[in-house]
Amino acid sequence: MPQKRTGFTTMVDLREFNETTWSFLTNITMKWQYDGMAYLFREEGIPLYGIDRGTLKMNHPIACMAVPQHKDKNYGVDIFVPVKCKKRALKIIADAERVKACAELEAEGGRAARQEFEQAAWAAKEGNAAAMKEHRRARRALFISALTPRFLAKSN
Numbered sequence: 001m002p003q004k005r006t007g008f009t010t011m012v013d014l015r016e017f018n019e020t021t022w023s024f025l026t027n028i029t030m031k032w033q034y035d036g037m038a039y040l041f042r043e044e045g046i047p048l049y050g051i052d053r054g055t056l057k058m059n060h061p062i063a064c065m066a067v068p069q070h071k072d073k074n075y076g077v078d079i080f081v082p083v084k085c086k087k088r089a090l091k092i093i094a095d096a097e098r099v100k101a102c103a104e105l106e107a108e109g110g111r112a113a114r115q116e117f118e119q120a121a122w123a124a125k126e127g128n129a130a131a132m133k134e135h136r137r138a139r140r141a142l143f144i145s146a147l148t149p150r151f152l153a154k155s156n
Contacts, residue, residue, distance in 0.1 A: 011047040013124040022049050022080040029076035035106040036099030040092050049080040
């Protein structure tokens with residue numbers, strides 16, 4: 001049974017996303033780290049998958065009502081990459097200065113990349129929906145063809 005995944009991804013096709021084996025890469029707490037990684041991984045063609053772990057107040061709202069805002073612990077975002085790309089991804093993010101520089105580039109060109117991603121994702125979604133519709137039609141036709149001889153035999 002497929003596991004329901006929460007979070008966000010840069011992979012366009014959800015069918016491919018569900019079939020991918022993901023490997024934990026790192027936990028980040030700063031937005032610039034994500035922006036730099038997103039830029040570098042997009043350039044290298046490595047998809048990523050992130051799960052926001054939230055904060056102490058988000059995860060334990062009743063128990064942490066007395067925790068002042070400045071003491072609120074940020075659990076960050078867990079970043080995953082496909083298993084086959086993990087070594088390459090580790091080499092890419094090893095240079096923190098390069099990640100910082102790419103974060104600035106992402107701030108400039110990130111909106112255009114996001115729009116391209118959304119267009120590709122919608123196209124993939126429509127293609128998957130059409131394939132599923134055809135698959136259901138074929139299964140229904142197979143079911144009806146299997147029932148037809150039995151139904152005709154009973155009516156005679």
